[in-house]
Amino acid sequence: MINKLVDKIKKTNAPIVVGLDPMMSYVPKQITEKAFQDFGETLEGVAEAIWQYNKGIIDATYDLIPAVKPQIAMYEQFGIPGMTAFDKTVKYAKEKDLVVIGDVKRGDIGSTSAAYATAHLGKVQVGSKTYSLFDEDFATVNPYLGTDGIKPFVDVCKDEKKGLFILVKTSNPSSGEFQDRLIEGRPLYEWVGEQVAKWGEDHMGDDYSYIGAVVGATYPEMGKVLRKIMPKSYILVPGYGAQGGTAEGLRPYFNEDGLGAIVNSSRGIICAYQQEKYAGFGAENYADASRQAVLDMIEDIQSIF
Amino acid sequence: MINKLVDKIKKTNAPIVVGLDPMMSYVPKQITEKAFQDFGETLEGVAEAIWQYNKGIIDATYDLIPAVKPQIAMYEQFGIPGMTAFDKTVKYAKEKDLVVIGDVKRGDIGSTSAAYATAHLGKVQVGSKTYSLFDEDFATVNPYLGTDGIKPFVDVCKDEKKGLFILVKTSNPSSGEFQDRLIEGRPLYEWVGEQVAKWGEDHMGDDYSYIGAVVGATYPEMGKVLRKIMPKSYILVPGYGAQGGTAEGLRPYFNEDGLGAIVNSSRGIICAYQQEKYAGFGAENYADASRQAVLDMIEDIQSIF
Numbered sequence: 311m312i313n314k315l316v317d318k319i320k321k322t323n324a325p326i327v328v329g330l331d332p333m334m335s336y337v338p339k340q341i342t343e344k345a346f347q348d349f350g351e352t353l354e355g356v357a358e359a360i361w362q363y364n365k366g367i368i369d370a371t372y373d374l375i376p377a378v379k380p381q382i383a384m385y386e387q388f389g390i391p392g393m394t395a396f397d398k399t400v401k402y403a404k405e406k407d408l409v410v411i412g413d414v415k416r417g418d419i420g421s422t423s424a425a426y427a428t429a430h431l432g433k434v435q436v437g438s439k440t441y442s443l444f445d446e447d448f449a450t451v452n453p454y455l456g457t458d459g460i461k462p463f464v465d466v467c468k469d470e471k472k473g474l475f476i477l478v479k480t481s482n483p484s485s486g487e488f489q490d491r492l493i494e495g496r497p498l499y500e501w502v503g504e505q506v507a508k509w510g511e512d513h514m515g516d517d518y519s520y521i522g523a524v525v526g527a528t529y530p531e532m533g534k535v536l537r538k539i540m541p542k543s544y545i546l547v548p549g550y551g552a553q554g555g556t557a558e559g560l561r562p563y564f565n566e567d568g569l570g571a572i573v574n575s576s577r578g579i580i581c582a583y584q585q586e587k588y589a590g591f592g593a594e595n596y597a598d599a600s601r602q603a604v605l606d607m608i609e610d611i612q613s614i615f
Numbered sequence: 616m617i618n619k620l621v622d623k624i625k626k627t628n629a630p631i632v633v634g635l636d637p638m639m640s641y642v643p644k645q646i647t648e649k650a651f652q653d654f655g656e657t658l659e660g661v662a663e664a665i666w667q668y669n670k671g672i673i674d675a676t677y678d679l680i681p682a683v684k685p686q687i688a689m690y691e692q693f694g695i696p697g698m699t700a701f702d703k704t705v706k707y708a709k710e711k712d713l714v715v716i717g718d719v720k721r722g723d724i725g726s727t728s729a730a731y732a733t734a735h736l737g738k739v740q741v742g743s744k745t746y747s748l749f750d751e752d753f754a755t756v757n758p759y760l761g762t763d764g765i766k767p768f769v770d771v772c773k774d775e776k777k778g779l780f781i782l783v784k785t786s787n788p789s790s791g792e793f794q795d796r797l798i799e800g801r802p803l804y805e806w807v808g809e810q811v812a813k814w815g816e817d818h819m820g821d822d823y824s825y826i827g828a829v830v831g832a833t834y835p836e837m838g839k840v841l842r843k844i845m846p847k848s849y850i851l852v853p854g855y856g857a858q859g860g861t862a863e864g865l866r867p868y869f870n871e872d873g874l875g876a877i878v879n880s881s882r883g884i885i886c887a888y889q890q891e892k893y894a895g896f897g898a899e900n901y902a903d904a905s906r907q908a909v910l911d912m913i914e915d916i917q918s919i920f
Contacts (some may be wrong), residue, residue, distance in 0.1 A: 331727075342742075351742035383723060383730035387739055389748040391699055415723050417757065418688060419787040419853075422636075423848075425688035434627070434692055436639075437656035442693040452722065454759045455785050456792030480760050482724035487810070488803065493796040502793065526652075546728030558652075 311447045311472050312515035312522075312544065315409045316569060318376030324608045325564070327411060327546070328371060328600075329380040329576025330399060332360045336581040339594035341366075354481035357507035359383075362485075363596075364399045367580055368406055370597035371604050377409035378572055384394035400446055411546065412446030415477065416577065417571075418458050422453075432466040448473045450524060450546070453502050460509055464521065468513055473520035473544075478503045478536060481526025481549030499532065503539040510543050518544050525563065527555025527573065534562035537570070545571040550607075557610045568615055579603045616752045616777050616826075617820035617849065620714045623681030629913045633676060633905075634881025635704060636686040637665045641886040643898035646671075662696035665689075668901075669704045672885055675902035676909050682714035684851075684879055705751055716851065717751030719873060720782065722764050724767060727769035730889070737771040753778045755829060755851070758807050765814055769826065773818055778825035778849075783808045783841060786831025788853030797811055804830075804837065808844040815848050823849050823875065830868065832860025832878065839867035842875070850876045855912075856883035861905070862915045873920055884908045 319325050334356065342359045345429045349355035353564070368378065380403075385396035403410050416426040430449045432442050433554065451463055451474050465473055479489055479499040489499045495526035503523060510519030522544035527531050545563050547553040563571035582588040582603035583596040624630050639647070639661065647664045654660035673683065685708075690701035708715050719753050722729040735754045736870050756768055756779050768779055782796055784804040794804045808828060815824030827849035832918040842850065850868050855878045868876035887908035888891040888901040896904035 339813050346742055353739075353741065353742045353746055356739075381723075381727055381730075383721070383734065386734040387730040387748065388741075389739075389746070390695065390699055390702060390735070392734075392748075394695055395840075396919075406892050415721070416688070419785060422686055422688045425686075425692040429688065429691040429694070429697075434658075434694075434790040436658060436659075436661050436693075437651055439656045441658055441694070443658075443692065443697075447775070452720075453758055454757055454793060455780060455787055456789035458787050458789040459785075477759060478762075480724060482763050484707075484761035484763040488759060488807065489761070491806065492805065493798055493803075498793065498796065498798075501796065505792070513746060525703050545916045582626055 311522045327377040327379045329574045331384045331576040337363045338596045341585045353391040358393040361395045366597040367600045370601040378403045379411040381413040398478045410446045411448040417452035420458045423459045427466035429461045431472045450475045471546040473521040473545040478523040479525045481528045503536045507540040530559040548574045561614045567609045617825045632682040632684045632879045634684045634879045636689045636881040640669045643901045656728040658696040662700040666700045671902040672905045675906040677711040683708045684716040686718040715751045716753040720755050722757035725763045728764045731767045732771035736777045755780045780851040783828040784830045786833045810843045812845040836862040853879045855881045866919045
């Protein structure tokens with residue numbers, strides 16, 4: 311799957327991923343109204359609205375981009391119907407041949423991580439039958455529990471040829487509270503980065519490892535160091551746009567080959583129509599606004615090479 | 616909810632929580648066969664089996680214990696039907712007046728943590744209506760992202776009078792890989808523990824804070840230090856029994872008042888019938904075996920006071 315991701319990035323010339331993180335306030339009124347008409351003001355109604363909204367964005371952008379990254383929390387907050395919308399979104403994106411990064415940030419002790427890995431990347435045995443579950447291509451994982459919390463994910467990735475992005479340095483303002491603390495003179499995130507590189511050696515694709523890292527766009531100096539520590543790990547870079555990361559700041563996250571990083575934008579793409587710049591599209595044409603925002607983001611990022 | 620938890624611990628004289636972490640291999644054959652008969656070898660069939668299995672354990676133990684802790688990964692691995700079984704289990708346990716600790720170990724940047732907090736502890740607005748979602752009483756949370764990943768959970772906890780257990784020192788063998796690393800001469804878990812105490816000051820119950828910590832039973836020396844660092848935080852202690860923690864080792868996790876800690880056992884209780892000690896019950900009476908295992912665990916833990 312890392313090979314597919316790299317191939318698609320090369321073909322689209324777009325090292326970007328669209329974050330499908332729907333909030334109700336992002337969904338255009340005509341979609342919500344229709345869904346509430348059909349399902350009432352229920353969780354099923356919201357789930358339908360979110361799904362239709364996502365479908366519109368996927369349909370309008372799938373030929374331009376290599377991947378989408380649904381943030382599961384935004385679905386989980388609508389309970390079981392929300393999880394069903396997540397499931398439909400993942401399956402639909404895969405039908406459109408997009409690589410799907412499940413932004414689930416799971417992580418636990420060994421046996422529990424194994425269950426999460428099954429849920430998001432693997433298959434489960436039920437009597438004589440086998441089922442795929444949420445079946446994303448990649449999942450994000452939290453490293454706080456150390457190797458035995460990560461290894462079950464890596465094992466499932468090997469079986470399924472899937473991958474991980476492990477949190478190293480996150481994009482949020484207080485990420486430094488623990489991640490930047492110095493251990494033998496070097497910040498914790500560097501130690502985590504070193505482990506990511508080590509975990510990744512064990513599951514290599516053609517040029518890059520199946521085991522990547524999350525490093526926020528908001529900390530380019532740290533991105534530069536981490537790029538060197540994990541030369542074979544793809545870096546998933548959140549925090550571009552709405553969170554304050556800029557295109558110039560992204561250069562250090564890429565290798566000399568122009569590869570090695572994939573930049574996420576969520577709000578900046580999926581509710582582009584709410585920005586002044588794309589207001590001309592109107593809520594009716596929100597998906598076209600998202601397409602234009604993708605084109606602009608690609609141009610912006612290509613400007614750094 | 617922390618007051619309710621403390622009250623129930625006092626009333627039952629049982630500072631224990633039963634971990635409802637069902638694996639298919641734990642579920643007695645008669646339950647699985649019946650479920651597969653009704654639903655086929657499907658995810659719905661597994662979900663039904665898990666739910667019936669949990670219901671039996673809850674019915675047999677709810678009068679002895681203050682709380683249950685379903686581990687969501689064990690349900691998530693069976694997809695949407697699995698999540699539905701989780702949901703039913705939580706609701707049923709609450710009907711039986713048990714405190715429910717959702718072992719979800721979520722944690723993300725601010726806006727995403729807010730969505731997780733809504734999902735597990737809060738309510739969501741849908742048009743003019745308000746819905747509860749998974750609606751546990753407590754949730755476990757991962758601290759790697761720092762304060763702005765925790766604060767949205769605390770905010771929802773304040774609104775809903777609910778609580779958290781934040782991972783400080785986990786029970787797994789490689790937990791020390793990052794958690795034990797020294798920062799200014801003190802391990803990371805102590806720094807996290809200090810923050811837990813600080814976050815907790817902001818949301819106090821009568822004697823204890825709504826914001827607790829997870830500290831594994833497998834590290835009693837560390838438990839002793841953390842008890843002092845977080846005097847007002849309830850400590851959720853996994854790792855007793857199957858993971859190797861012993862009753863004598865548990866004393867340091869409690870305060871002088873005999874309170875301040877709640878010890879989890881999962882496998883040791885829920886599949887007691889598979890242990891030699893309780894084999895006499897037979898698979899048919901698995902729930903009675905679980906009841907006996909709870910009684911034995913209570914006696915074992917009371918022996919340390």
